[in-house]
Amino acid sequence: MSNAQVGTVYDHIISEVINAVRVDFEENGVDDGVLEELKKGWQHKLSQLNVAQFPWDPKPDPPPAQATTAQQAQASNPTPAPVAASYTQSTLSPQTSAQPISLPAGHLNGSGVAIKSEPGHVNHELHPHIKQEPGANGTHVPTSLPQFPPGTQAGSIAQMRAAAAVADRFGQRASASIQAIHGAPAPQQPGQQVQQQQAHPGQQHGLPPHMMGQQRPQQVSQQQQYQQQIAVQMRMQQQQQQQHPQHPQHPQHPQQGRPPNGLPAAQVDGPTGEVYEGVLMRRDAQGRPVEMSRFEIDELLHAQLAARAKQMEGGGLMLPVKQATRHRGIAGEKNPASTQVDGIDDDIKDEDLDDEDAINSDLDDSDDDGEEDDDDEEFGGYMMLCMYDKVQRVKNKWKCTMKDGVMTVSGKEYVFHKGTGEFEW
């Protein structure tokens, strides 16, 4: 009795069977590839049962091993990944914020042509570059950004971005405020700082406290000018900017829709619901102009589908006459409404199988004892198939001598040449 033998024995059986039926396949004019397919399918299904180790699938074992080693490797040094992630974040945020001035900045980085695309270089070389923006504006910006007027030190980059954003949004109307932005630090400055804080929490500490103190009053005054110049709607927008400074583009859509509608932001969903209703109405209008409920529409569609299905199948065009008439009878019995196409299909398939005398029928009625089929399921597939040499009984004690057996127990398959069993009734 052995589980280890199962693989080799089964492999032997499979190759023997395949070789034995090769002639039959040729006589039937069946391609050799189909035979190979049969073999592959057989082996595959057998492997899926996972009852033993089979020689044809050594492959399933190595991949799990590799996967586990990879997982172990990942688990053994979990730190590099997060570090790399933080670096990419930190490289991304200065890139985006520095985009308007990327060209002049490129000149100043001694080595720097393709710095940003290479993570290895970026890690250390971009750090001084990052620091230019939020903190040490006073020293670095005038040298690194020669195109800006030297008077605009703090938040000059932010000014540019703010001006661009405002110009984008309001066009000519905001020209006055854009000019104001150029004159003083931008209102978006706090927004950028929030961005930087998110990317590098440590860097904010490097910011001199007096710089912070200078910037805030300037911002407030700038905002006041801004509000005076723009109308009430614009004021709302600016409040929106202050509330969500890190996403300056996002508030655009709701704001554009809101003032004319006079609707609060929360009710944006309302109109879309009405739009859906409109779609339903339109479909209805094809049939009737009157309002229809969804249920009614569903019924209408279903009726059309059923009618088409009936045309195709009930007409008997695609079926032998026998089956067509037979399935009509079935349909009549089971579905008086004859709308359930699926049911009919199944019936036909079942009958087809029966008609073809498929192997199924041969397997399904167990030759020895039909009642035991239920037991198979109860027994969870624990089953021994074998030959008996002797079966003896003395009172309630039984002795059996078995041979050439195959047994499936606990999900494993065993084969044996000789077996003896003793049991009491």
Next chain:
Amino acid sequence: MATNSTNFYDLYRHGSLGSTLTDALDDLIGAERIDPQLAMKVLTQFDRIVAEALSEKVKARLTFKGSLDTYRFCDEVWTFLIKNVTFKMDNGAHTVVAEKVKIVSCSAKRADDK
């Protein structure tokens, strides 16, 4: 159990090896790649080869004990339902316990005689 033309039981078709073969054949029949008759020939060959392989290739021995729940002898086929079975294999080196096992056994003599 019924014998086929080559005098081998189709008993082993009910095992995992046989059922997977019939599944694979069914797939091919369903795809209309082979005839059902050809599939039957394959299964006939399978019956013969399994019986030969089990008697020739396998040397392992097995002893098992348990309490017999149901027995039946019909058409030369013994069917036992055994509960609380202990299988000992490799001369007792390996033991497997099962709550219930169904044994279907055909006469070895009849297979030999024919």
